Amino acid sequence: MKLAASVGRTVDRFRADFAADLAFLGETATAALGVLFRPDRFRFGDAALAFQRAAFDGLPIATGIGFLLGVILAFQSAAALQMFGVEVYVADLLAIGLFRELGPIITAIVLAGRSGSAFAAEIGTMKVDEELDALTTMGLPPVRFLVLPRIAAALLAMPVLTIFAELAGLVGGALVLQLMDVPTVVFWDHVKGTTTFFMIAFGLAKAALFGLLVGLIGCGAGMRTQSTADGVGVAATRAVVGGIIAIAVSDGLLAVVCYVWNL
Numbered sequence: 544m545k546l547a548a549s550v551g552r553t554v555d556r557f558r559a560d561f562a563a564d565l566a567f568l569g570e571t572a573t574a575a576l577g578v579l580f581r582p583d584r585f586r587f588g589d590a591a592l593a594f595q596r597a598a599f600d601g602l603p604i605a606t607g608i609g610f611l612l613g614v615i616l617a618f619q620s621a622a623a624l625q626m627f628g629v630e631v632y633v634a635d636l637l638a639i640g641l642f643r644e645l646g647p648i649i650t651a652i653v654l655a656g657r658s659g660s661a662f663a664a665e666i667g668t669m670k671v672d673e674e675l676d677a678l679t680t681m682g683l684p685p686v687r688f689l690v691l692p693r694i695a696a697a698l699l700a701m702p703v704l705t706i707f708a709e710l711a712g713l714v715g716g717a718l719v720l721q722l723m724d725v726p727t728v729v730f731w732d733h734v735k736g737t738t739t740f741f742m743i744a745f746g747l748a749k750a751a752l753f754g755l756l757v758g759l760i761g762c763g764a765g766m767r768t769q770s771t772a773d774g775v776g777v778a779a780t781r782a783v784v785g786g787i788i789a790i791a792v793s794d795g796l797l798a799v800v801c802y803v804w805n806l
Contacts, residue, residue, distance in 0.1 A: 563767055564763060567686075567763045567766060567767075568759070568763075570686050571686055571690060571691070571694070571759065571762075574684065574686045574687040574690070574691055575691060577687070578687065578691060584687060585687075585691065585692070585695075586688065586691075586692050587692075589689075589692035589693075590691075590692035590693075590695045590696050591696075593692050593693045593695075593696035593697075594695075594696040594699055594700055596658065596661070596696075597654065597657075597658040597696050597697055597700035598696075598699070598700035598703045598704060601653065601654065601657050601658065601700070601704060602703075602704065602707060604653060604657070605650050605653050605654075605704040605705075605707060605708045606707045606708060606711045607711070608649060608650075608653060608708065609641075609646065609649070609650070609707065609708030609709060609710070609711035609712040609715075610711040610712060610714060610715040611715065612641075612645060612649060612708075612712050612715070613637060613641065613711065613712030613713060613714065613715030613716040613719075614715035614716070614718070614719055616633075616636070616637055616640065616645075616712070616716065617633050617637060617715065617716035617719035617720060618719055620633045620636050620637075621633050621719065621720065621723055625723065630720065630723055630725060631720070631725050631729060631730070631733060632733070633716060633719075633720060634716065634717075634720065634725075634729075634730045634731075634733035634734050634737070635733050635734075635736075635737040637712065637713060637716040637734070638713070638733070638734045638737040638738050638742075639737060639742070641708075641709045641712045641713065642709060642738060642742045642743055642746045643742055643745065643746055644746075644794075645712075646705050646708050646709040646712065646746055646750075647701075647705050647746050647747075647749045647750040647753060647794075648753070648790060648791075648794055649708065650701065650704045650705045650708045650750065650753075651701060651750065651753035651754070651756075651757060651786075651790045652787055652790060653704070654697065654700065654701060654704065654753070654754065654757050654786075655757045655760075655761075655782070655783055655786030655787055655790065656783050656787075658697060658700070658757065658761065659697075659757045659758070659760060659761035659782040659783055659786040660761065660779040660780075660782050660783050661761075662693050662697075662758065662761035662762050662764075662765055662782065663761045663762070663764040663765040663768070663775075663778040663779045663781065663782035664765070664775055664778065664779045665765065666685075666689055666690070666693075666762055666765025666766055666768070666778075667764070667765040667768030667774060667775040667778040667779070668768075668775055669689070669765075670765065670766065670768045670770070671768060671770050671774055671775060675689075675766075685766070686766075689762070690762040690766070693758055693761070693762055694755065694758035694759060694762060695758075696758070697754040697755065697757050697758030697761070698751055698754040698755045698758060699751075699754070700754060701750040701751055701753055701754030701757075702747045702750045702751055702754070704750075705746065705747060705750040706747070709746070713734060716730070717730045717731070741806075745806070749794070749797060752793060753790050753793070753794075756786065756789040756790060756793060757786045757789075757790070760781075760782055760785040760786045760789055761782040761786060764778045764779070764781040764782040764785065765778055765782070
């Protein structure tokens with residue numbers, strides 16, 4: 544009986560969370576459509592401030608991780624390819640891996656840990672302090688007032704961070720291959736020959752999708768914050784975990800689509 548009761552509570556909690564997620568998604572979509580017809584209702588100042596915090600303030604860590612990722616991939620790949628004397632093809636591997644897959648997903652995980660948790664903590668604190676109720680009382684919908692600017696900032700910040708992370712990764716790979724007597728000019732020629740417009744555009748589109756997911760999940764976790772001692776901490780944890788899971792699942796689905804359509 545205890546097991547059945549525990550399973551029932553878990554299922555009921557999952558149902559309630561799913562219903563709340565759908566309600567938040569519908570409310571956000573409705574508010575976004577309203578802003579499209581009335582752009583003057585969008586808070587561009589708040590969006591610019593959130594973009595600054597997500598993009599420019601997060602640029603050093605995203606660039607640093609991208610550089611280290613390029614160095615590590617170059618060392619690991621070159622160690623295997625050097626046995627066959629083709630370590631120059633590490634440049635091709637880095638270009639394909641960073642632009643199509645690793646650049647967007649690593650940057651998205653950084654954004655989820657840094658900005659997704661911040662969105663949840665900010666909105667969650669406002670909910671605990673009953674500031675959201677005050678906004679509603681004054682006729683200011685919290686979703687349009689707080690959520691949309693942060694989602695727009697995350698969506699726009701991800702491509703910017705991804706570009707810098709990818710370039711830093713390529714620079715790191717070029718430095719490693721230079722230590723292995725591969726000229727820098729040869730490295731960049733291989734990168735240029737391997738990289739296509741579709742590859743870059745697909746990676747940036749994927750980055751924008753990841754940014755949208757991080758913003759939605761982070762703000763949604765903040766809006767559902769419980770008024771308890773650890774409510775804000777739980778909301779921030781949910782934002783990070785949910786964001787990473789959503790990134791992994793969506794990336795897997797995109798990989799399947801690319802395989803089926805031979806992209």
